[in-house]
Amino acid sequence: MSLERIDKWLEQLNQVGQTSSPGLYRLAYTTQEQQAMDIFRRLCEKEDMDVREDAAGNLIARREGTAPLPAVAIGSHLDTVYAGGRYDGTLGVLAGLEVIHRLNQKNIYTKHPLEIIVFRAEESSRFGMATIGSKLMSGAVSLERLAALTDKDGVTFPEAVEEAGYSFDSLIEAKRPGTDIKTFMELHIEQGPLLEKNRLPVGIATGIAAPFRLRVNVEGKASHSGTTSMDIRKDALTCASELILGLEAEARKEKENNTVATVGRIDSHPGAMNVIPGHCQFDVDIRSTDTASRRQVYSQFKKQVQKVEKARGLKVTMETISEETPVPLHESIQECFASTCGRLNLTPFFMPSGAGHDVMNMARKWPAGLLFVPSVDGLSHHPDEFTALTDMIAGVDVLEHSVRSLANEGHQKAFLEVKS
Numbered sequence: 001m002s003l004e005r006i007d008k009w010l011e012q013l014n015q016v017g018q019t020s021s022p023g024l025y026r027l028a029y030t031t032q033e034q035q036a037m038d039i040f041r042r043l044c045e046k047e048d049m050d051v052r053e054d055a056a057g058n059l060i061a062r063r064e065g066t067a068p069l070p071a072v073a074i075g076s077h078l079d080t081v082y083a084g085g086r087y088d089g090t091l092g093v094l095a096g097l098e099v100i101h102r103l104n105q106k107n108i109y110t111k112h113p114l115e116i117i118v119f120r121a122e123e124s125s126r127f128g129m130a131t132i133g134s135k136l137m138s139g140a141v142s143l144e145r146l147a148a149l150t151d152k153d154g155v156t157f158p159e160a161v162e163e164a165g166y167s168f169d170s171l172i173e174a175k176r177p178g179t180d181i182k183t184f185m186e187l188h189i190e191q192g193p194l195l196e197k198n199r200l201p202v203g204i205a206t207g208i209a210a211p212f213r214l215r216v217n218v219e220g221k222a223s224h225s226g227t228t229s230m231d232i233r234k235d236a237l238t239c240a241s242e243l244i245l246g247l248e249a250e251a252r253k254e255k256e257n258n259t260v261a262t263v264g265r266i267d268s269h270p271g272a273m274n275v276i277p278g279h280c281q282f283d284v285d286i287r288s289t290d291t292a293s294r295r296q297v298y299s300q301f302k303k304q305v306q307k308v309e310k311a312r313g314l315k316v317t318m319e320t321i322s323e324e325t326p327v328p329l330h331e332s333i334q335e336c337f338a339s340t341c342g343r344l345n346l347t348p349f350f351m352p353s354g355a356g357h358d359v360m361n362m363a364r365k366w367p368a369g370l371l372f373v374p375s376v377d378g379l380s381h382h383p384d385e386f387t388a389l390t391d392m393i394a395g396v397d398v399l400e401h402s403v404r405s406l407a408n409e410g411h412q413k414a415f416l417e418v419k420s
């Protein structure tokens with residue numbers, strides 16, 4: 001029954017944002033995101049939840065507890081990237097709804113209130129900043145920073161927010177006091193290949209890797225590709241290539257710390273077939289849950305820059321674009337997930353999260369946890385994103401029993417029955 005229900009809900013929500021091309025288009029603060037939120041609101045109301053929207057448009061659906069205590073909250077997002085998939089974010093909020101549905105069916109009440117939170121604007125696709133809704137809820141972003149954002153059509157973030165019916169100046173009122181929430185949990189698709197490779201339905205995130213980002217400029221000398229002999233060239237692109245390969249080698253040495261390094265953008269000037277590139281700019285993204293390991297890759301890269309610069313006689317400069325702190329996830333929640341896995345005869349599998357999620361902002365303020373379910377082929381942010389229903393159910397099972405335990409359910413008997 002669970003299978004059919006979740007499948008039906010997914011179908012309902014993913015009607016929104018379809019176009020003539022493949023994939024879903026529910027960009028942050030667009031009518032499509034709003035429509036999906038409206039559908040989800042109705043689904044929550046059917047489960048007898050009280051639903052409100054905060055000043056940023058985050059949706060908060062609440063099921064009261066039997067005592068006036070902080071809430072045990074579950075959340076994720078309904079916005080997508082351009083040509084996004086059916087599960088990223090959407091599955092997380094539906095998992096919360098399924099937990100509530102099951103508790104309603106079983107007539108189980110908890111001491112702590114339960115909440116499902118649908119965060120606005122999780123994806124950075126439209127405004128270049130990710131997890132805006134959860135940043136606002138946890139108080140991790142200023143209006144000043146948000147005011148500077150624009151989308152590709154030149155619409156500013158304040159304009160988009162006002163157009164969607166919210167007041168830009170009031171956005172900060174979405175910040176919630178620490179006493180509102182006891183714990184926060186997110187269920188998300190893995191967006192990587194690890195669970196599938198290990199044939200496991202559920203993963204427990206230990207922390208969220210944070211990127212250290214650099215912009216590198218290589219100053220060489222543009223000259224004729226036919227008349228400049230190889231020994232006197234100052235080729236900025238071959239210099240950049242050597243540095244990029246060096247970076248890759250350094251990151252590989254840190255494999256056991258799950259550190260990764262990527263150059264995903266490179267510009268070469270003047271960009272003509274018959275001219276030796278005189279200038280090159282590329283961006284470096286080094287990520288890890290381990291700050292020391294990330295630092296190690298960076299310092300080795302810096303040494304290489306000096307070496308290559310000298311050997312090739314070019315000028316290389318670097319500037320730091322951002323240096324974010326990795327977010328550890330709360331051990332008590334990891335343990336709760338692990339013992340729940342044990343009770344459900346699932347192998348507890350701990351892994352870092354390479355990607356950012358709303359939970360990373362919530363975790364800076366509240367004890368928080370993140371559960372992964374497999375992504376087929378590790379594919380995500382893509383129309384072919386897929387997670388098998390049976391894996392989703394395993395994830396929801398872990399979530400349900402963790403919620404019941406953390407929110408102090410009244411009917412302990414039902415919980416013990418799971419053991420047998």
Ligand SMILES: [Zn+2]
Nearest residue numbers: 088089122188
């Ligand atoms: Zn997501």
